[in-house]
Amino acid sequence: MLSSPSLPFHTARILGGGLIGRLLALQLARAGCQVELFEAQGPDAQGAAARVAAAMLAPLAESAIAPLPVVRMGQYGLERWPELLAQLDAPVFFQREGTLLLWHRQDATEAARFTQTLARTQAAEPTLPAMQALHGEAVTALEPSLERRFARGVLLPGEGQLDNRALLAALHSTLAAMPNVQLHWHSPRAPEDFALPAEGERLIDCRGLGARAHWPASHALRGVRGEVARVHAPEVTLTRPTRLVHPRYPIYIAPKPDHLFVIGATEIESDDLSPPSVRSTLELLSAAYAVHPGFAEARILEIATQSRPTLPDNLPALRWLAPRMLQVNGLYRHGFMISPAMLDATLEQLAAPRAGTRTPLAERFNLNLFTPE
The missing domain is CATH 3.30.9.10 (D-Amino Acid Oxidase, subunit A, domain 2)
Structure with a gap:
């Protein structure tokens, strides 16, 4: 599992309060960052794919349609989820009965x-x-x-599942209780709504399909x-x-x-x-x-x-939209299964000395990692 990275910034703005946005906000806040989370919908995650999902953690079963990198991310997630759930202020149903x-x-x-x-x-x-x-x-x-x-x-x-709606609610209540987190519900934002982040700041776009206009035709979201x-x-x-x-x-x-x-x-x-x-x-x-x-x-x-x-290849990706502006997207139907791997790969990328560095988890999962075109 990932050890806490040393982050070269102290302020983070996160666009999108679905699953990956909430997970990332929690980890950055726990690392000492001042975090602002902006979400177009409310705290109940209406409009987020994560609210509707079944939240199964089934890497081998999903391999019928998913390639090996997704399977490996799913294996990683099965071991990582108990650690992430232990950070929350409310219990969340989780089991690995196969x-x-x-x-x-x-x-x-x-x-x-x-x-x-x-x-x-x-x-x-x-x-x-x-x-x-x-x-x-x-x-x-x-x-x-x-x-x-x-x-x-x-x-x-060994495969498992968790309760998606209980998890989203527990992430919300945990974040709401943290003094270094500001939650802005019903507040849609796009990258252009902010100035280019300064050296000690980062902007992370986790809006899913809401970010479609900010992905190029070569990596078009659908x-x-x-x-x-x-x-x-x-x-x-x-x-x-x-x-x-x-x-x-x-x-x-x-x-x-x-x-x-x-x-x-x-x-x-x-x-x-x-x-x-x-x-x-x-x-x-x-x-x-x-x-x-x-x-x-x-x-x-x-x-x-x-x-x-x-994304076109049905695989998730990290993309640097601009200096100090990172996008996380393309989790497709595997969101709960692969989000711990994407979370930790994102944290590694944010801690890397330069944008686009092939970090250990990016290599392990053969992760798509794009820099500005």
């Missing part, structure tokens, strides 16, 4: 393709815990409420729409994130405290934030019902959409 992959018999071919992809990731990254193939009795032993509905499954040990359902299901007991492998609508079910479940997620190349369609909602909820019939009596608390900030 990810359970399930499929119906008719989808065995798709499941074989999926697990082969994960096996290739394990071969390339042998530090990942080995997958565990499960037969019916073993599936039921892990999740008794499934009652032998699945003849086969796979456990990905939105990728996701849709999730939040339901209360007292008749369902699942202890770990569960993914249904399906060729048309694969879903995840992320259990939160008190029988709250987050079910997702469609993925659409669009930054449209209109309400979900009837079709996508039916597919999400029907697939959840196919995993556990107790979802039939669940109460729908929310059907939410959000657009995740994504």
Whole structure:
């Protein structure tokens, strides 16, 4: 894990109060900086992709669509999250009971393709815990409420999740109590609203899609729409994130405290934030019902959409917009999984003797690091 860097500045302005903005504000304040955080929305993170996310920490499961640098950032995050959570003034649900992959018999071919992809990731990254193939009795032993509905499954040990909304709230309350932090909610700001930072100052832009106009065409930000359902299901007991492998609508079910479940997620190349369609909602909820019939009596608390900030290669990046002005963006669908790695890589970059230095974590994660064009 990263030791506290010696920072060559004493004042930091952070634009964007989503997940990475709040994490960065906390670490800089703990390092002794005077921190100002500017956010267009309120402290409840309405409008932030982090509020809608399921907050699963599943590097091997995500390797079905994510390259190795993201997997390595996810592994790093699993170890780093307990340290970050210990800094907060309120407890946040966090667990590492693994990810359970399930499929119906008719989808065995798709499941074989999926697990082969994960096996290739394990071969390339042998530090990942080995997958565990499960037969019916073993599936039921892990999740008794499934009652032998699945003849086969796979456990990905060590993967985890946390409660995204509890985390955002705890970050807010912790920051609000710090004397060297000023929080400016409902205060949209752009880099041009400030003078070029002086030697002892830094400006860090963490606005996600709000920063789109400040990224060049060569690294253009785009939105990728996701849709999730939040339901209360007292008749369902699942202890770990569960993914249904399906060729048309694969879903995840992320259990939160008190029988709250987050079910997702469609993925659409669009930054449209209109309400979900009837079709996508039916597919999400029907697939959840196919995993556990107790979802039939669940109460729908929310059907939410959000657009995740994504760069052309679907990888995160750090970019120096100008001297002493750094941008953090492109966390895509992996925000909670990779944010600890991006946080610490950002702190290393801010502590480096010159902008664009290839720091140890930038090298470890093969991180995209851009200087002004």
